[in-house]
Amino acid sequence: MNALDMTMCEAVDAINAGRISSTELVQESLSAIARLDPNLNAVISVHEQHAMAEAARLDALPSDRRGRLHGVPLAHKDMFDRIGFVSTFGAKPIHHRTATTTAELLRRLEADGAIGVANLNMAEFAMGPTGHNDNFGRCMNPYGPDRISGGSSSGSGAAVAARLVFGALGSDTGGSIRLPAAACGVAGLKPTQGALDMSGVMPLSHSLDCPGPLARTSRDLARMMDVLSNDDYENDIATSIRGLIIGIPDNYYLDDLDPDVAAAYDVAVQTFRSLRCQIKTVAVPSQDMLPHYADVLWKSEAAAFHRPRLTPGARQLGEQVRSRLTQGLAASAVDYIDALKLRAVALEQMISGPFRQCDIMLVPAMPCVVPTAADASGNSGEQMRLILEAVSRFTRPFSFLGLPCLATPAGQDRNGMPIGIQLVGRPGAEALLLRVGHQFERTERHCLPAPPNSRAP
């Protein structure tokens, strides 16, 4: 087995068993980036010197001082500050800055032995679900370079899928972890709103932002979450899910599905039956307006954050980004406040409705197959809005609701592109989601082959 084909947990075990050193693993990762990233554009900057120095330091540590992520190369969306290193936020050079602190989540990962080898491509200021970026170039999908990688954590999805690194941090405000995870065929977790520390992370919307991990398996996600939240998710991950009630929504999330997505979803339902889960159709309250309420929140908050840059002629923002941010100026304070209140109304309806009848809801990650970059590239405000609405239709409501969601692969479409599902839980249900994801992933029918553009032979 090629070293980079191991899972994160396997890599840690291999290092601890002496079968490979961290230095060797980091060299493999850096080599893979150099060889493959020209065709992926997942990476913005590489930290070779830092990574090799860290690897050497970690290789010298005695076993009783090794952390849970000892020696594994990771990379992160270029909005997690690292002291002394430049964060670009996927934006124009005028906005790049050298960080004066290190993001708390980054600090925790590296205090437990992870090594940050690169900063990863992202949508400009984390605004965009497709992976397009006029400043750094489009991030390409390892399963099909003409297809979108998903965004805004585009490089995170692509780099993990292509086996450049074992895991990555991303951020999710309306789908920005789940969409690249689904499009690139990896696992991604959007935790419960507020579950993870945001210090040192560039904000898009304080009300909706959720940092979270991407990796190739739910077990790897659990290992990362153990470190990120100082909790214990991995220990119980193999616990049986027999008898668990999986909720199938009776509306919205199964409407107008592409036939390949519908077929993959049906197979996923059958998989859960075979795992001895109960399948139950649950009545879901109307979801149609939730993305619009969410828009009022995030656009207002993002517009406030970027206020100085919104003056026409300032030329500090890409046109698409400026267009979306300007919409944030159109909401009154009263509308913003009522949108905040509507979150409580909507959450109450979900808790007292479907989540009173099931443990986990199962929904597709996207209603469509992964679109081509050409189809998803819209420069007019209205065209862009239609594309965003389609691709993120099933992710944005759960962002508004603040619920934890795990995206994981569920097969491939007629173009060979990954199809993803979302497992959605009640607030705080990350451990259950990871257990369910782990059991689901262990069934062979949902294993994806390595992408054509990856480290694997």
Place this chain on the structure above:
Amino acid sequence: MQVDPENMDSAPIASLADLAQAAFGYKPDQTMLVWFLREMTRTRSILDEARLAHPHLSDISVTEFARMLVNEAMA
């Protein structure tokens, strides 16, 4: 004077642009102004419908959602 965002030709553009400048710090061109008024109207109408559907919305605290998340996570 009532302003119809669907019929801007007769609107007092100068005064609307002045209003925009007061709000945003710059005077948008006519295209942007029309688009902006449409967007404001659309947003307000979405929230007006929500306020009609949930008459007790005004009784809810803006911190209620965060409280619910914490309570549910601990349950």
